[in-house]
Amino acid sequence: MITHANPYIPYPATIEETWYETGGERCIKTFKVVFDDKDVLEEWSHLPGQCAMIGVLGVGESMISISCSPTEGKFLRFSVMRMGKVTQALHQLEAGDKMMVRGPYGNNFPIDEWQGKKILTIGGGIGQAPLRPIVEYVKANQDKYEGLTMIYGARTSNDLCFKGEFEEMSKCDDLSCHLTIDVEEEDWAHNVGFVPQMLLDLDPSPENTIAITCGPPIMIRFVLENLKKLGFEDDQIYTTLENRMKCGIGKCGRCNAGGMYVCKDGPVFNYAVLKEIPEAFA
Amino acid sequence: MSAMLLKKEKWPEFVEKLAGKNIWAPQAEGDAMRFAPVAEGEAPALDYNNTRVPPKGALFPQTETMFKFQPEGAQVDEPQLEQETVVLGLRPCDARAMAIVEKLFKWDIDDPYYTRRRELTTLVGLACNEPGMNCFCPSVGGGPASTEGLDLLMADLGENYLLEAVTKKGEALLTETKDLLDEAGVDAVKEKEKLVGEAEQKIKRTVDTEGVPEGLPGLWEDPLWQKVSASCLGCGTCTYLCPTCHCFDIQDETEGLAARRCRMWDSCMFDEYTMHTSGHNPRPTRRERTRNRISHKYSYYVDKFDVIACVGCGRCTNLCPVNIDIIETIRQVKEAL
Numbered sequence: 229m230i231t232h233a234n235p236y237i238p239y240p241a242t243i244e245e246t247w248y249e250t251g252g253e254r255c256i257k258t259f260k261v262v263f264d265d266k267d268v269l270e271e272w273s274h275l276p277g278q279c280a281m282i283g284v285l286g287v288g289e290s291m292i293s294i295s296c297s298p299t300e301g302k303f304l305r306f307s308v309m310r311m312g313k314v315t316q317a318l319h320q321l322e323a324g325d326k327m328m329v330r331g332p333y334g335n336n337f338p339i340d341e342w343q344g345k346k347i348l349t350i351g352g353g354i355g356q357a358p359l360r361p362i363v364e365y366v367k368a369n370q371d372k373y374e375g376l377t378m379i380y381g382a383r384t385s386n387d388l389c390f391k392g393e394f395e396e397m398s399k400c401d402d403l404s405c406h407l408t409i410d411v412e413e414e415d416w417a418h419n420v421g422f423v424p425q426m427l428l429d430l431d432p433s434p435e436n437t438i439a440i441t442c443g444p445p446i447m448i449r450f451v452l453e454n455l456k457k458l459g460f461e462d463d464q465i466y467t468t469l470e471n472r473m474k475c476g477i478g479k480c481g482r483c484n485a486g487g488m489y490v491c492k493d494g495p496v497f498n499y500a501v502l503k504e505i506p507e508a509f510a
Numbered sequence: 511m512s513a514m515l516l517k518k519e520k521w522p523e524f525v526e527k528l529a530g531k532n533i534w535a536p537q538a539e540g541d542a543m544r545f546a547p548v549a550e551g552e553a554p555a556l557d558y559n560n561t562r563v564p565p566k567g568a569l570f571p572q573t574e575t576m577f578k579f580q581p582e583g584a585q586v587d588e589p590q591l592e593q594e595t596v597v598l599g600l601r602p603c604d605a606r607a608m609a610i611v612e613k614l615f616k617w618d619i620d621d622p623y624y625t626r627r628r629e630l631t632t633l634v635g636l637a638c639n640e641p642g643m644n645c646f647c648p649s650v651g652g653g654p655a656s657t658e659g660l661d662l663l664m665a666d667l668g669e670n671y672l673l674e675a676v677t678k679k680g681e682a683l684l685t686e687t688k689d690l691l692d693e694a695g696v697d698a699v700k701e702k703e704k705l706v707g708e709a710e711q712k713i714k715r716t717v718d719t720e721g722v723p724e725g726l727p728g729l730w731e732d733p734l735w736q737k738v739s740a741s742c743l744g745c746g747t748c749t750y751l752c753p754t755c756h757c758f759d760i761q762d763e764t765e766g767l768a769a770r771r772c773r774m775w776d777s778c779m780f781d782e783y784t785m786h787t788s789g790h791n792p793r794p795t796r797r798e799r800t801r802n803r804i805s806h807k808y809s810y811y812v813d814k815f816d817v818i819a820c821v822g823c824g825r826c827t828n829l830c831p832v833n834i835d836i837i838e839t840i841r842q843v844k845e846a847l
Contacts, residue, residue: 233622234577234588234622235619235620235621235622236576236577236622236771237577237586237588238586240584240585264584285579285580285581285582285583285584285586285762285769285771286579286581286582286762286764286769287762288760288761288762289760311787311788312787315787326584328584470786471784471786471792472783472784472785472786472787474758474759474760474773475758475760477618477619477621478614478617478618478619479614479615479617479621479756479758480757480758480759480760480773480776481756481757481758481776481778481806482757482776482778482783482784484802484806484810485792486727486805486810487727487805487809487810487813487814492618506727506730507792507802510792510793510798
C-alpha cells in the first residue's frame, strides 16, 4: 500500500484507454489508468489477486480487482461491470478523464510459491478479472512454471471478457486456453457446456498442480466439487471471495465471512482454510 | 501512580482550569444523559449512572469528515485534527471499550482519524459506586474501577473525588490542576477500595463465557439463532448504543461547491449493511445478522485480538425495544455448546 499517512485518501489517475469487454445492460468496461502523481506511480506495487478502491468523488468508491499483472507495466487495469451507482459513474468516464484510486488491498495469490508447478485457472464471466493477472504473470515467467491451462466460460460468446487475448495464448507451447459457452451459437468454434463439466471433460491431473477458480458462486461450488472428484487436495485449490466493502483496510466491519475480513484476510483463500469458514459461501 | 484529592466544591474550578480544551461531560438531554461538549464556564455535576449513548463519539464521531473535495475535481483536502479534548467522568466500561476498539483501529494499518483523536484526548474516568441493574462488567474482564483505557481515574468519596493517574497524560492533568488538589492519604485509597468492593457486590447479573469463543462457530446452524432473533425488529439500537460497536459506512455528500467524504456509524443489524449490488445478501434475515453480531463480539474478536468485544455495560439489554437480553443470549449459547 502507498505509505501515505492516511490510507483513506484516494489518488487521481488518468484513464489512458477504455474499451467494452461485453455489451448489454450489465456491460463490462475495461479502464487502463496511470497515476498522475509520479511518487505514487513509483511507490505503487501489487501482485495478482489484489484489489483497489476506485471511484468518482461525489459518488463513492467500489472495491474492484486489479485485472493486470505487474509484469505488464506501470499502469493499472480494471474491468468493471455496470451494476450500481459507482460503477455507472465509472462507466461514464472516457480516455483522458480521471478516476480516484487507493490501494492495493488484500492478500494476493501466492504466485511465487507456485513456481515449478502447473497452473490451472477456472473462470466464469467477470470472474476471469482476478484470474487474468495470474495468466499474464505466468506468461511473463514461463520458464518458472510448468505451464498453464486456462478454462474460461460465460453464458454467451458476447459475455466473455478479454476475447482478443486468447488467440495469442494458444500460440504458446506451455499455455492452453479452453473456452466454453452455455448454449450453442453459430460460428462458435469452441466448447459448449458449463465450466464445471468442461473441467471434468478435460480431466487435468492434480499432480504438481495448483487450481484457482473464480466466478459466480454456483459455478465455484460445482468446480470445487469436480476438482475433488479429479483428486485435487484442498490445499491445491484457491479461490477469491467478494463482499460489500467500504474501507478496504479491515475497519468498517461489513465484509467479514465468519472471523475473516475479505478485504484484508482475503480476497484470496486457500480451500483448506475456506471450507472451515461457515459463512464463506453465504 | 500518584493519588490526589479534589474537594467537590472545587469541581467547577477544576473544569475551568481545562479551558481551551474541548471538554466532554455527561449532560442531561431529555430524560437521559449524554456526553456532549461542555459550554464555556459550565461544570456539569457528575451525578449520573451512565449515559444512554456511550461516549465513543469523542474518538469516533457519529459522522466524521474524512476529507473535503471540489465536486468534479480530483484534489482532496484532509482535515487537520489539533483540538485537545478531555472527556470527564466516563465510566470504566466505556473507557475499556475504547481500548478494545483501538486494537482494531490500529490493526496493521492505522486508522488515522481514530488514532489522532486518541492522541489528542485525555480520558478521565469515574469509578462506579452504584452499578446499573444490567451491568455485568466483571464477567467480561472489567470492573467498577477498571483503569484499562483511562488516563486518569476518579472515585467519588462523598466530600471528595480521589484522582489517580493511570498514564503520563493523566499525570500531566494532575500537574495542570495541582493548585486545587491535596495529596491523598492511605485512608482515601482504602475508602475507595471499600467502595469498589461494595459496588462489585451490587452487580447481580453475570455471564459465563467459558468455552463460548471457541464454541460459537460450531453453533452455526443451531436453532438458538432463530429463537434469540425471533422478536428482533432490526432497529439497530443495540449496535448504535454499544460502546464497542465500531462499524461505519462511507458516503460522499455534495451541496453546491461544498463536498465531503464522511463516515458515519453503521449497524450490522441492517439488511443493507451487507447487501451486494446484485441484490444478493449473505445475511438475508435477522437470524444471520444476530448470529454475526454475537459471534463477532464473543468469538471473532477474541480470535483476532484476544479480548471479548463486550464490556458488560448493559445498554443493549436496557434499551432493546423488545427486551432482547444479551446475557440471556449468551446463556443460551452456553447451553447449546
